[in-house]
Each structure stands twice: as structure tokens, then as C-alpha cells.
Amino acid sequence: MIRVKSRQKMEYGDFQTPVVLAEAVCRLLRAEGVRPGCVLEPTCGEGTFLEAAAGVFADCQRLVGREWNRSYVAEARRRLSSVHADVDLAQADFFQQDWSSLLDRQPGPLLVLGNPPWVTNSALGSLGSGNLPTKSNFQNERGIAAKTGKANFDISQWMILHLLKAMPRHDATLAMLCKTTVARKVLQQAWKAGLPLADCSIRKIDSREHFAASVDACLLVCHMQTDASTSTCEVYDQLDADQPSTVLGMHGGNLIADQTALTRQRHLLASQVTRRWRSGIKHDCRAIMQLEQQGRGLVNGLGEAVELEPDYVYPLMPAGSVYRGEVAQTDTFVIVPQQRTGEDTAPIESVAPRTWAYLQKHAQRLADRKSSIYRGRPPFSIFGIGEYSFAKWKVAISALHKQLSFRVIGPQEGRPTMLDDTTYFLSFRTKKEAVAAAARLNSPEVQEFYQAWIFWDAKRPITSEILQRLKAD
Structure with missing residues (x-):
């Protein structure tokens, strides 16, 4: 009953x-x-x-x-x-x-x-x-x-x-x-x-x-x-x-969300999108694609010790770290097998044979990813990847947390830091540009402008569509 x-x-x-x-x-x-x-x-x-x-x-x-x-x-x-x-x-x-x-x-x-x-x-x-x-x-x-x-x-x-x-x-x-x-x-x-x-x-x-x-x-x-x-x-x-x-x-x-706040900050409203906010990497296979630093080595989500060439391995800053402001260093890494969406992954075999062998070993797990976006794509494909991903300086915000905190993300040991797909970011050539952009985004008037659009009880309150409504400097 x-x-x-x-x-x-x-x-x-x-x-x-x-x-x-x-x-x-x-x-x-x-x-x-x-x-x-x-x-x-x-x-x-x-x-x-x-x-x-x-x-x-x-x-x-x-x-x-x-x-x-x-x-x-x-x-x-x-x-x-x-x-x-x-x-x-x-x-x-x-x-x-x-x-x-x-x-x-x-x-x-x-x-x-x-x-x-x-x-x-x-x-x-x-x-x-x-x-x-x-x-x-x-x-x-x-x-x-x-x-x-x-x-x-x-x-x-x-x-x-x-x-x-x-x-x-x-x-x-x-x-x-x-x-x-x-x-x-x-x-x-x-x-x-x-x-x-x-x-x-x-x-x-x-x-x-x-x-x-x-x-x-x-x-x-x-x-x-x-x-x-x-x-x-x-x-x-x-x-x-x-x-x-x-x-x-x-x-x-x-x-x-707040018509009064938008009225006060209407001058900040963009008439057209001039700079696109990007989401981080989407791979849908954390146990294989994400690695943790343990001592001098890397371990995947299955507890396996992993030895890979550095060519396709990048530091990864999770959304939680971005939210908390823990952005100076990360012990999390991610395998990035493509530089743009849809790129052929076959060259990995000759450039980085250990990485290729690792991906082949776990090919079935990657093939079993449920999202239809992977269908018809090269093996081991990811999304949210492009030239912007490899910029050394970024300004990022977590899309899942109920706080408007924009953080400057820099490189780690000379390698650009990647972000996950619950994070949005802008990319910059220099630290100076990134710091100036973060200062503006965290200013009271821009914060109020964004508050006018955000419904904090939503599952993902911060979206790229909302972020892009701000007029560029």
C-alpha cells in the first residue's frame, strides 16, 4: 500500500x-x-x-x-x-x-x-x-x-x-x-x-x-x-x-528579478554581445578524465596511479574553489584531448602514446557517456573547449553558488588553468587586464546590475546569457 x-x-x-x-x-x-x-x-x-x-x-x-x-x-x-x-x-x-x-x-x-x-x-x-x-x-x-x-x-x-x-x-x-x-x-x-x-x-x-x-x-x-x-x-x-x-x-x-535595481543601472545594459562568457570543460567522465595530485604522482577517480605525458594534462580549478576564492593553486588536473570541439583525437597516439593507451584502456567508459552531444564525435571528445580555454589569464565565476564573486585565475607552472562546466569565464592575455576586469565586475554598481537579473533559487542561478547583458568598458 x-x-x-x-x-x-x-x-x-x-x-x-x-x-x-x-x-x-x-x-x-x-x-x-x-x-x-x-x-x-x-x-x-x-x-x-x-x-x-x-x-x-x-x-x-x-x-x-x-x-x-x-x-x-x-x-x-x-x-x-x-x-x-x-x-x-x-x-x-x-x-x-x-x-x-x-x-x-x-x-x-x-x-x-x-x-x-x-x-x-x-x-x-x-x-x-x-x-x-x-x-x-x-x-x-x-x-x-x-x-x-x-x-x-x-x-x-x-x-x-x-x-x-x-x-x-x-x-x-x-x-x-x-x-x-x-x-x-x-x-x-x-x-x-x-x-x-x-x-x-x-x-x-x-x-x-x-x-x-x-x-x-x-x-x-x-x-x-x-x-x-x-x-x-x-x-x-x-x-x-x-x-x-x-x-x-x-x-x-x-x-x-528586480526591476528597481535595473532601472538604477540601466546604463550598464549592453545593446549587443561584445565579449562572450564561456563555460568550462564538459567531459561527463570524472573518474577517468580528472586526476588528483598525490605526492609526486597522479591518481584517477578509480584509485589508479596514472603516468601520462604532460602534453594533454592541465591544471583544473573546480567551481567550488572558484567560489571560495581558493584560486592560487590546485591539486586537480584534467585530460584535454582536443583544442577545439570536434577535433580529431587520433594524433594523440603518436604524440603521447601513454596518454593514448590510458584513454584506450578506459574507452568503454567514455563511449558509455549518456549525453547525445558525444554521438558521432571523435573518441574521447569533450565540449567547452576552444582557443579561449588556453588563455593564461581568466576571470571566472561559479554558476552554481549563490554569490556574485568574480575571481582572477592564473597559470600554474606555466600551464593555463582549465575550468569545469559549472563555471563561466572571460579570457585575457595579461594579468593586468584580468585584474582590471575583475575589479569592475566586483564593483557595487555591476553587482547591483547583475542582481537585477538573477533568481537565486534557480538550480543554476548564474548563466552566460545574464553575464553577457553587461556592457563592455
């Missing part, structure tokens, strides 16, 4: 809304002036939200719920058996429901309220689930973006966008519990699509307290207004906070 419940929670993102949270959300909406004639919950579960709405919204005439799980529908009927409003509950598949028709038939003002599944399409795919929307490129990702994982999305993102597109253009409000990253993606896509959203807000909730889930979550509220022309959203640090901590918005199709 426990296993069945666990799979159901995974497959359907089944996090039932606790009564205390459902009531708090409804009271908040009422305090903000929401007075629905109908409350509709598209994934109503056991009916907690609808029950809370019936108790909070005295003028509500109709409660509508749709739910995939038949036993949940029965429980929702029991909960709502004595409410004063007209109740319409039915078992239904969200992905087959004609939401435009259903929403249009309801008395206004309309409140679409709920807590859609907290699960991604890739997680469902790994379970072999059929609980998915029809496949489409609704995020408009292209090429390598899909191959490297950007095509993955939360099912709730698809659901909320679908509902917003189906909602009436006036007298309607959407209020959904979801991951904070989902809320931002929904707003960005809705604004790009020109949906008439007004008075949007994101109010953060404690997901660990309410759902025992370790994820940044929030209540997303969007009011529909026919003549809406603004693309802003107030962000509150708590559900019941009186004042927003920041206001997010849009600029050039990109989401802004």
Missing part, C-alpha cells in the same frame, strides 16, 4: 493542500478584494480548497471541481455535502477537458483556484506514465537546449498556462500554488503571448511546513483585465507579508 501511494504521489504530483493553507489563501484573496460568484478548481483532489472557499467567500454561488482520482472525487463530495453553494464535481482528465467551454459557462466573477501537480514531464516519462499533455514544443526551445535538458518542464507550468489562455478576459482571477520557478516561467510565457494579466503577485510559502517538500514554492495570483498593458509582478517573502520585497518584470523578452 505504501508503494502504491508513493508512485501515485510521484506520478500525479499528489500533494494535497492542507486545510490551514487553503483557508489562509482564501482569506488573503478576500482581503485583496476577490469576490467570486464561482470558484473552480481544475485538480480539486479531496476538495480542501473548495471547502475553504465555501467558508470564506460568502457570495459564492457555485463550486466546480474536476479530478482524475475517483476516490478523491467521492471524498470531495462528502466534504462539500452541506455547503450553501451549488456544487459541480466530476471525475475528469485535465488534458482532455475543454476548459474554455467549462470556464465560459460559469457565473462571474470567476476564481480559478488550486494546487496542480508538482511533477516534471521527464519524471513522468521515467515512470512510463500516460499522465502527460500532448507533446509539443510549447516552450519554443531549439537545438542544443532540448538536448541538454531545457525541454524538461513542470506539468503544472503547462496546466497553468493552458488555463490562463482559456480564461475569460475580464472578471476572472487565477490563484495557484506552485513552485516559484514555475510561477516565473508562467508569467514570462504569458507576457510574451500578450495575455491580459494585471496585478500579478507571487507570495512565497513554506513548502517544508505545508507539504514536507524541499522546494521553493509560492502562491501565484493573476487577475485578467482586457486592457492590461503592464508586465510586472510583486514578490512577497511570505504569504501574509504587507509589502513586496521586490518587483519582477520583463525586458527584451527576458525576466527581471
Whole structure:
């Protein structure tokens, strides 16, 4: 029974809304002036939200719920058996429901309220689930973006966008519990699509307290207004906070984390990319490609002592060391079999036979790398490699850590230091140029400029796209 419940929670993102949270959300909406004639919950579960709405919204005439799980529908009927409003509950598949028709038939003002599944399409795919929307490129990702994982999305993102597109253009409000990253993606896509959203807000909730889930979550509220022309959203640090901590918005199709900060530092915005930030080396086989200094020798991740020619071995500065500022020396090394992406690796056999023998010994591990980017490439291929990688001086930042710290990275024993693929960097010919660039990047005004774009709760908060928005000197 426990296993069945666990799979159901995974497959359907089944996090039932606790009564205390459902009531708090409804009271908040009422305090903000929401007075629905109908409350509709598209994934109503056991009916907690609808029950809370019936108790909070005295003028509500109709409660509508749709739910995939038949036993949940029965429980929702029991909960709502004595409410004063007209109740319409039915078992239904969200992905087959004609939401435009259903929403249009309801008395206004309309409140679409709920807590859609907290699960991604890739997680469902790994379970072999059929609980998915029809496949489409609704995020408009292209090429390598899909191959490297950007095509993955939360099912709730698809659901909320679908509902917003189906909602009436006036007298309607959407209020959904979801991951904070989902809320931002929904707003960005809705604004790009020109949906008439007004008075949007994101109010953060404690997901660990309410759902025992370790994820940044929030209540997303969007009011529909026919003549809406603004693309802003107030962000509150708590559900019941009186004042927003920041206001997010849009600029050039990109989401802004802090609109006020960008307004102050708008003069730093680049009109075009003049200098590309690069990511470090991607090899996806740490046990073979990375080596550690032990005494006078090198040891790989399998614990094997390794003796290689120096031609293809370079010092490697991991992202953690960059973040901590431990950049003077490293005991980690990396095998760099190419000087540019796609370069033939066959010459290694004659130039460095010991290195070639080592790579051949572990050829199967390298061939088994799962990413499709290695298919059809020369054996032992890596990515994130080019002329820029061999510059002796670099200014680097970790993409994974929640700190805007730009570090100067120099050579080690005359060899250029490589960086890993969770690090971004600029390359320079001289130490003087690198030090000057780092000073500018760490200055208060540039720091504020970048803070305007960065969402620190993202999996990889710092991206090359964000870094390249800064105007060059």
C-alpha cells in the first residue's frame, strides 16, 4: 500500500493542500478584494480548497471541481455535502477537458483556484506514465537546449498556462500554488503571448511546513483585465507579508528579478554581445578524465596511479574553489584531448602514446557517456573547449553558488588553468587586464546590475546569457 501511494504521489504530483493553507489563501484573496460568484478548481483532489472557499467567500454561488482520482472525487463530495453553494464535481482528465467551454459557462466573477501537480514531464516519462499533455514544443526551445535538458518542464507550468489562455478576459482571477520557478516561467510565457494579466503577485510559502517538500514554492495570483498593458509582478517573502520585497518584470523578452535595481543601472545594459562568457570543460567522465595530485604522482577517480605525458594534462580549478576564492593553486588536473570541439583525437597516439593507451584502456567508459552531444564525435571528445580555454589569464565565476564573486585565475607552472562546466569565464592575455576586469565586475554598481537579473533559487542561478547583458568598458 505504501508503494502504491508513493508512485501515485510521484506520478500525479499528489500533494494535497492542507486545510490551514487553503483557508489562509482564501482569506488573503478576500482581503485583496476577490469576490467570486464561482470558484473552480481544475485538480480539486479531496476538495480542501473548495471547502475553504465555501467558508470564506460568502457570495459564492457555485463550486466546480474536476479530478482524475475517483476516490478523491467521492471524498470531495462528502466534504462539500452541506455547503450553501451549488456544487459541480466530476471525475475528469485535465488534458482532455475543454476548459474554455467549462470556464465560459460559469457565473462571474470567476476564481480559478488550486494546487496542480508538482511533477516534471521527464519524471513522468521515467515512470512510463500516460499522465502527460500532448507533446509539443510549447516552450519554443531549439537545438542544443532540448538536448541538454531545457525541454524538461513542470506539468503544472503547462496546466497553468493552458488555463490562463482559456480564461475569460475580464472578471476572472487565477490563484495557484506552485513552485516559484514555475510561477516565473508562467508569467514570462504569458507576457510574451500578450495575455491580459494585471496585478500579478507571487507570495512565497513554506513548502517544508505545508507539504514536507524541499522546494521553493509560492502562491501565484493573476487577475485578467482586457486592457492590461503592464508586465510586472510583486514578490512577497511570505504569504501574509504587507509589502513586496521586490518587483519582477520583463525586458527584451527576458525576466527581471528586480526591476528597481535595473532601472538604477540601466546604463550598464549592453545593446549587443561584445565579449562572450564561456563555460568550462564538459567531459561527463570524472573518474577517468580528472586526476588528483598525490605526492609526486597522479591518481584517477578509480584509485589508479596514472603516468601520462604532460602534453594533454592541465591544471583544473573546480567551481567550488572558484567560489571560495581558493584560486592560487590546485591539486586537480584534467585530460584535454582536443583544442577545439570536434577535433580529431587520433594524433594523440603518436604524440603521447601513454596518454593514448590510458584513454584506450578506459574507452568503454567514455563511449558509455549518456549525453547525445558525444554521438558521432571523435573518441574521447569533450565540449567547452576552444582557443579561449588556453588563455593564461581568466576571470571566472561559479554558476552554481549563490554569490556574485568574480575571481582572477592564473597559470600554474606555466600551464593555463582549465575550468569545469559549472563555471563561466572571460579570457585575457595579461594579468593586468584580468585584474582590471575583475575589479569592475566586483564593483557595487555591476553587482547591483547583475542582481537585477538573477533568481537565486534557480538550480543554476548564474548563466552566460545574464553575464553577457553587461556592457563592455
